[in-house]
Amino acid sequence: MTHPDSDPTATIERDLRAVDAALEDGAATHGDPLARELQELALALRADAAEPGDEFSAALGQRVKAGFPAAPGSARARAEGARTWLRELREDMPPPRRMLPAAAGLVTVVLIVVGLASVDLQMTDSSDDGGSGGGGASVAQDSGGGGGGEGGGKAEVAPGAGSGAEALRRAAPPGPSGFAPGTPRRRVERTISMTLEAPDAEIPRVGQEITQVTNRHGGFVLSSSLDTNDDGASGYYELRIPAGRLRPALADLAGLATVSSQSQSEQDVTRRHVTAQDRLEAARAERRSLLRRLELATTDEEAEAIRRQLDIVAAEINGLRGLLRDLRLRTNYAVVTVELSGSGEDSGGAGAGGAFDDAVDDAGDLAVGLAGVLIRIAAIAVPLALIGALGWAATRVLRRRRRESVLA
Amino acid sequence: MNWTHVRSRGVSEAVAERMPVRTGTEAESFAALYERTFPRVYAYVMSLLRDRSAAEDVTAQAFERAYRKRGSYRARRGTLEAWVFGIARNAALDELRRRGRRAGLENEPVDEAAPTAEDHAELALRRETVRAAMSALDGHERDLLSLKFSGGLSNAEIARVLGVSETNAGTRLHRAMTKLRKACDDAS
Numbered sequence: 001m002t003h004p005d006s007d008p009t010a011t012i013e014r015d016l017r018a019v020d021a022a023l024e025d026g027a028a029t030h031g032d033p034l035a036r037e038l039q040e041l042a043l044a045l046r047a048d049a050a051e052p053g054d055e056f057s058a059a060l061g062q063r064v065k066a067g068f069p070a071a072p073g074s075a076r077a078r079a080e081g082a083r084t085w086l087r088e089l090r091e092d093m094p095p096p097r098r099m100l101p102a103a104a105g106l107v108t109v110v111l112i113v114v115g116l117a118s119v120d121l122q123m124t125d126s127s128d129d130g131g132s133g134g135g136g137a138s139v140a141q142d143s144g145g146g147g148g149g150e151g152g153g154k155a156e157v158a159p160g161a162g163s164g165a166e167a168l169r170r171a172a173p174p175g176p177s178g179f180a181p182g183t184p185r186r187r188v189e190r191t192i193s194m195t196l197e198a199p200d201a202e203i204p205r206v207g208q209e210i211t212q213v214t215n216r217h218g219g220f221v222l223s224s225s226l227d228t229n230d231d232g233a234s235g236y237y238e239l240r241i242p243a244g245r246l247r248p249a250l251a252d253l254a255g256l257a258t259v260s261s262q263s264q265s266e267q268d269v270t271r272r273h274v275t276a277q278d279r280l281e282a283a284r285a286e287r288r289s290l291l292r293r294l295e296l297a298t299t300d301e302e303a304e305a306i307r308r309q310l311d312i313v314a315a316e317i318n319g320l321r322g323l324l325r326d327l328r329l330r331t332n333y334a335v336v337t338v339e340l341s342g343s344g345e346d347s348g349g350a351g352a353g354g355a356f357d358d359a360v361d362d363a364g365d366l367a368v369g370l371a372g373v374l375i376r377i378a379a380i381a382v383p384l385a386l387i388g389a390l391g392w393a394a395t396r397v398l399r400r401r402r403r404e405s406v407l408a
Numbered sequence: 409m410n411w412t413h414v415r416s417r418g419v420s421e422a423v424a425e426r427m428p429v430r431t432g433t434e435a436e437s438f439a440a441l442y443e444r445t446f447p448r449v450y451a452y453v454m455s456l457l458r459d460r461s462a463a464e465d466v467t468a469q470a471f472e473r474a475y476r477k478r479g480s481y482r483a484r485r486g487t488l489e490a491w492v493f494g495i496a497r498n499a500a501l502d503e504l505r506r507r508g509r510r511a512g513l514e515n516e517p518v519d520e521a522a523p524t525a526e527d528h529a530e531l532a533l534r535r536e537t538v539r540a541a542m543s544a545l546d547g548h549e550r551d552l553l554s555l556k557f558s559g560g561l562s563n564a565e566i567a568r569v570l571g572v573s574e575t576n577a578g579t580r581l582h583r584a585m586t587k588l589r590k591a592c593d594d595a596s
Contacts, residue, residue, distance in 0.1 A: 012578065013578075015585070016578050016581065023557075037589055038586075041585060042556075042557060042585070045553060045557035046557045046558075048535055048539065049448075049451035049454075049455070049558040050455065050460075050463070050558070052446070052451075053460070053464075056464045060464075060468050060471065063468070064439050064471060064475070065439055067475070068471075068476070403502065403505065404501065406505050406547065407501070407547030407551050408548070
């Protein structure tokens with residue numbers, strides 16, 4: 001056994017035991033003089049403890065017995081009233097176990113509503129973003145925009161992505177509000193490819209309706225082909241649709257048959273447009289300058305040289321005008337190619353089996369959507385919870401330190 | 409016997425040891441705790457504040473706070489006494505900060521129990537010496553000694569109140585007592 005004198009820890013333990021013994025016995029009796037001194041000190045300290053006054057003891061004792069009643073009309077009394085009301089309300093309610101099914105039902109409904117809202121938001125997002133972000137399970141978007149002022153975006157809808165109108169909304173190009181901040185008017189070329197699937201017998205009718213839809217929205221059919229034979233039916237349409245009418249036009253096209261695939265690409269040509277405009281302005285200014293110089297020319301050689309320069313500048317101006325016209329045409333009208341594909345069925349082919357498949361697909365989409373919502377919620381909630389926990393811990397430490405600062 | 413438990417939000421039932429509260433007699437069971445701890449809590453608060461009036465206010469405030477929060481007590485965090493002393497300590501430190509009474513801790517204590525004619529001269533002298541020696545200690549050490557000797561807490565309970573390990577509390581207590589003894593020797 002280690003002797004206390006040679007081991008500080010043993011000394012401390014011995015002294016603490018001695019102090020506790022003295023406090024218990026009320027006497028300093030330890031054999032070691034130093035330990036006995038500590039015992040005496042402990043007894044002196046305890047004897048020096050202040051005692052509460054009788055009046056105060058009685059008053060506080062009464063309040064304890066009464067349960068610390070709040071003064072009538074005080075904020076605490078009102079809060080207590082509210083708590084009592086809540087407690088009574090809770091007591092009146094059925095036991096939690098009975099409420100469990102109802103609560104579970106409510107949670108399920110809320111989850112479904114949130115899921116549906118999220119899926120809807122997802123669609124709106126992808127149509128508004130114009131190729132940036134997205135992230136839905138069946139929509140893969142790739143943003144190529146940006147850096148140099150020109151860029152392209154591409155959106156695709158996987159085959160069998162569901163009903164046509166919804167799928168189209170996901171890949172629809174941005175509306176007028178999709179311009180990048182700081183750029184008052186962007187020039188974007190849009191190209192949309194879609195494949196519509198319909199029973200062979202329906203292909204000619206769908207082809208006609210494609211033309212009608214295009215005309216109705218102020219566009220035109222650049223080229224078309226329709227092929228119907230014993231092997232099946234197919235068609236190909238290349239359309240130009242005004243950019244401002246693109247979204248409703250695509251929705252109408254998608255409503256004609258089942259959209260089996262769809263892709264969209266965008267090319268931001270704002271920079272090229274602006275550059276061409278600047279160059280055109282510069283060329284015009286140069287032309288004006290040359291004309292003034294021509295008026296002032298004093299010799300034939302000088303005038304001839306200026307005319308040659310004027311010819312060059314005129315050619316440049318024409319070329320730039322053509323380029324700007326071409327750019328405007330390409331950005332004012334979206335290129336939409338529609339491929340018609342026969343499904344090999346007659347028009348009554350979508351029977352109960354198809355409905356079941358659709359239902360399964362929809363259920364899958366819903367599940368994916370819900371999972372996405374949950375992941376998003378977790379992505380927000382987990383970091384927030386961590387930050388909250390850290391903040392709570394830091395606050396506790398800081399509060400303790402601040403409190404104890406008066407002891408320092 | 410009809411017993412209910414006070415629940416705490418966010419604490420699993422499996423890990424939380426809850427303070428049993430007897431239905432209809434909550435005030436009664438709290439009264440027992442009050443009876444057990446009141447004089448010691450008062451003595452402890454008084455040792456920190458050195459002001460009878462303030463000590464009474466803070467003691468009453470601490471017990472009222474404990475009464476209101478009695479549902480949040482968890483046995484795994486320490487004894488009821490340690491819990492009540494923790495509340496009292498926080499209230500006393502808040503009071504000190506609020507009043508800017510930092511000097512109060514460093515000054516000589518108010519002579520609450522001045523030796524009377526009946527007191528033994530040696531005891532009175534000893535008491536005076538100890539009080540004078542206490543001023544040589546810093547606030548933390550005085551707080552520690554007050555918890556031990558005015559509050560009558562065990563080392564484990566002191567550790568809970570201060571948020572340190574029991575060993576650490578014991579070591580600090582020993583150091584403070586040794587320092588106090590030396591100060592007493594120097595003073596005498």
